[in-house]
Amino acid sequence: MSTLIELKNISASYNGDPVLENVNFSIREGDFIGVIGPNGGGKTTLLKVILGLIKPTAGEVVYNREKLKKNRIGYLPQIAEGDINFPVSVKDVVLSGLMIIKGHSARMSSEDRKKADYVLQELGIHHLSNKSLNKLSGGELQRAYLCRALIGSPKLLLLDEPGNFVDTSFEQGFYEILKDLNETVTIMMVSHDVGTISTYVKSFACVNRKLHYHDSGRITTEQLKAYDCPIQLIAHGDVPHTVLKRH
Amino acid sequence: MFASFFEYDFLFKSLLAVLFGSITAGIAGSYIVAKKMVFLSGGITHSSFGGIGIAYFIGMSPVLGAACFGVASALGIQYMASKQKVSEDSAIGFLWAFGMALGIIFVYLTPGYTPDLMSYLFGSILTIHNTDLIALAILALILLFFFMRYYRLILYVAFDEGYARTFSSRVDLFKYLLIILVSLVIVLNIRIAGVVLVLSLLTIPPNIALLFTGNFAKMIIISIIAGFIGMLSGFVASWYLNIPTGATIIFTLVLLWVISRIVTRRRWE
Numbered sequence: 001m002s003t004l005i006e007l008k009n010i011s012a013s014y015n016g017d018p019v020l021e022n023v024n025f026s027i028r029e030g031d032f033i034g035v036i037g038p039n040g041g042g043k044t045t046l047l048k049v050i051l052g053l054i055k056p057t058a059g060e061v062v063y064n065r066e067k068l069k070k071n072r073i074g075y076l077p078q079i080a081e082g083d084i085n086f087p088v089s090v091k092d093v094v095l096s097g098l099m100i101i102k103g104h105s106a107r108m109s110s111e112d113r114k115k116a117d118y119v120l121q122e123l124g125i126h127h128l129s130n131k132s133l134n135k136l137s138g139g140e141l142q143r144a145y146l147c148r149a150l151i152g153s154p155k156l157l158l159l160d161e162p163g164n165f166v167d168t169s170f171e172q173g174f175y176e177i178l179k180d181l182n183e184t185v186t187i188m189m190v191s192h193d194v195g196t197i198s199t200y201v202k203s204f205a206c207v208n209r210k211l212h213y214h215d216s217g218r219i220t221t222e223q224l225k226a227y228d229c230p231i232q233l234i235a236h237g238d239v240p241h242t243v244l245k246r247h
Numbered sequence: 248m249f250a251s252f253f254e255y256d257f258l259f260k261s262l263l264a265v266l267f268g269s270i271t272a273g274i275a276g277s278y279i280v281a282k283k284m285v286f287l288s289g290g291i292t293h294s295s296f297g298g299i300g301i302a303y304f305i306g307m308s309p310v311l312g313a314a315c316f317g318v319a320s321a322l323g324i325q326y327m328a329s330k331q332k333v334s335e336d337s338a339i340g341f342l343w344a345f346g347m348a349l350g351i352i353f354v355y356l357t358p359g360y361t362p363d364l365m366s367y368l369f370g371s372i373l374t375i376h377n378t379d380l381i382a383l384a385i386l387a388l389i390l391l392f393f394f395m396r397y398y399r400l401i402l403y404v405a406f407d408e409g410y411a412r413t414f415s416s417r418v419d420l421f422k423y424l425l426i427i428l429v430s431l432v433i434v435l436n437i438r439i440a441g442v443v444l445v446l447s448l449l450t451i452p453p454n455i456a457l458l459f460t461g462n463f464a465k466m467i468i469i470s471i472i473a474g475f476i477g478m479l480s481g482f483v484a485s486w487y488l489n490i491p492t493g494a495t496i497i498f499t500l501v502l503l504w505v506i507s508r509i510v511t512r513r514r515w516e
């Protein structure tokens with residue numbers, strides 16, 4: 001498998017407080033990486049470094065320009081900063097995912113709109129296309145933002161805690177969609193629910209200032225301890241499970 | 248014949264002022280209303296009065312003075328807010344009163360009579376200068392060009408700045424350009440509605456538009472049309488009733504909002 005992005009000795013900090021230290025890590029084509037770690041461990045920062053939104057204080061991010069043009073990364077932020085009362089429709093929000101391909105003076109063609117229709121259909125919110133965001137539930141909003149990340153047919157998809165707002169009824173279906181996507185798209189997904197995602201991911205990246213890559217979709221409490229990654233495994237199914245607070 | 252030509256001339260100029268005023272206020276107003284920057288715009292408006300006062304004192308063009316102050320305070324507020332040392336609304340409140348105070352002091356210190364002062368406070372479309380009109384026309388053209396060419400970028404920067412940074416490295420540049428354009432719109436429309444009333448010229452038409460649409464582009468177009476109707480009818484009414492134009496225009500705009508609210512009422516129930 002070829003490498004899409006390589007992080008070499010990456011360190012990052014906010015106002016001098018170190019958040020990531022000496023991160024060495026490769027994103028391989030076709031991988032489905034579950035990014036886990038405690039709150040404040042630097043998961044979001046890691047994604048932002050990969051996107052080029054945060055400049056690392058040391059090290060470099062090497063993009064495989066043959067395999068991955070920079071505009072082929074789809075991103076679902078953890079916190080949607082958009083003002084839901086803004087006069088903009090769901091479809092127009094989704095279309096903003098094409099801006100990176102189309103440039104500053106973008107015009108949206110009917111083909112672009114068809115692409116938007118297609119992803120909206122896929123995620124089951126096509127009937128909301130012309131609604132304002134303030135008419136949507138939390139889960140529908142999250143799906144709209146996911147459409148925005150998907151519309152540009154990304155080669156790499158960075159998802160920051162996508163399960164957070166998705167209604168439980170949609171959660172399984174959502175992971176199934178990701179699993180299908182993963183046949184052509186490399187995915188890196190931050191999540192707290194290690195138990196659930198271990199059914200779908202191929203590997204784990206444990207982020208707590210340092211990054212430990214675990215090349216398997218199975219991970220045990222002992223391994224997490226060894227990676228200095230203090231999070232609780234949530235058991236599902238018959239075992240009585242711990243309900244963790246949503247973050 | 249000379250008299251009628253003269254009358255024709257300044258009526259024609261007022262009509263042009265209404266046209267360019269509604270275009271500029273409609274575009275800039277939609278941006279500040281959608282992005283919830285009305286308070287910031289109030290700060291820009293009132294601090295620009297400081298520029299008017301100083302311009303009187305040193306004998307330069309009041310509009311130029313206001314423009315310098317308006318743009319400087321807009322950039323100052325954005326800069327202070329982005330560096331997070333001062334909260335944005337405190338910075339605005341500070342500049343708001345400081346600009347007015349400066350203006351009052353310098354107008355007071357200016358020797359002799361300042362005949363135009365009232366027109367800067369409450370607007371005077373009938374006495375608008377050719378240079379102001381030309382400046383307003385150029386600004387309208389720049390805004391039309393800018394918003395048509397960069398419509399998507401402006402929309403997405405205004406809606407979700409954080410995400411816009413994932414596809415553009417010039418988000419800050421565009422934000423600063425937009426706030427400069429907004430301040431120029433405010434300053435040049437002060438000739439029409441005055442420091443005290445100009446903010447309504449920018450905020451009422453977009454709020455009328457929002458009653459009809461949830462789409463930013465349509466909001467801008469409806470704002471321009473609503474602004475034109477409201478301003479023109481206000482102008483005509485003030486002419487026949489012989490009452491102050493700026494105030495009448497604001498009155499007709501509010502009336503237009505009320506009518507639109509009633510007309511669209513059924514949609515919202």
Ligand SMILES: Nc1ncnc2c1ncn2[C@@H]1O[C@H](COP(=O)(O)OP(=O)(O)O)[C@@H](O)[C@H]1O
Nearest residue numbers: 014015019037038039040041042043044045046
């Ligand atoms: N914009 C910011 N300014 C200052 N500190 C920040 C900022 N964003 C995150 N941090 C800090 O950096 C650390 C890592 O944050 P983050 O990457 O968001 O962690 P995670 O996503 O793993 O919860 C936290 O301690 C957080 O408080």
Ligand SMILES: [Mg+2]
Nearest residue numbers: 043044045078
């Ligand atoms: Mg996070």
